[in-house]
Amino acid sequence: MKKMNRRYNINNLEELHAMVCSLKAEHQQKGDLLLKDTKGYFKQFTLGGLIKKYATPSAFLKIDDKLNISSSLMSLVLPFLMNSTLFKGSGFLTKTLVGLASNKVGKTLDAEHLSAIFNSVKSWFGGSKKKTEKAPHYVDYGIPPDSETY
Structure with a gap:
């Protein structure tokens, strides 16, 4: 590490205290900046x-385009499932054909x-969360406008 030599033009005690x-x-x-950068x-x-960086759908799709992880995994899991x-309860021949x-x-x-x-599938079970609000409509209670209770 290179040591820096600084030259200061200090003429009196007040300038020395100000420089210190x-x-x-x-x-x-x-020090604070170094601590912040380290954190x-x-x-x-x-x-x-790491989860925020690599477990996003776009990152998974980028990895999947190169390695095709999801199709390899599904070709192993789907027959077993x-x-x-x-x-x-089916027989050996049926299980073999289903597996292939x-x-x-x-x-x-x-x-x-x-x-x-x-x-x-999520849309089938989730339903529509967007509910349209109905505008309040005028309710007629049957009281004529020229009556004393109006």
């Missing part, structure tokens, strides 16, 4: 920071298809 105060303030400011640097490597739930078919279907599914399927 200035240097202490500069030292404190640089920001370490914050990006925490579990929450189908045979253990829907075709639980669902393996082929699983390879064609990628992250975009899975997210579209998830959104459509």
Whole structure:
């Protein structure tokens, strides 16, 4: 580390005290800035920071375009899921055919298809959250306008 030699033009004691105060303030400011930068640097490597950075749908789609993770995963999970739930009591031949078919279907599914399927299923169960507010309409109570109670 290179040592910096600073030259100051100090003529009296008051200028010396002012320079000492200035240097202490500069030292404190640089220390605070260094601490802030260090916290920001370490914050990006925490579990929450990594999840925010890499677990977004756009980042997953970018990774999936290169590696095709979702189709590989679905080609392994879908046959197991189908045979253990829907075709639980069926025979060996049926389970084999279902496994082969669902393996082929699983390879064609990628992250975009899975997210579209998830959104459509979610819309079936979620219903419409946007409710239109009805404008208050005039209610006629049957009292004529020229009566004494009006």
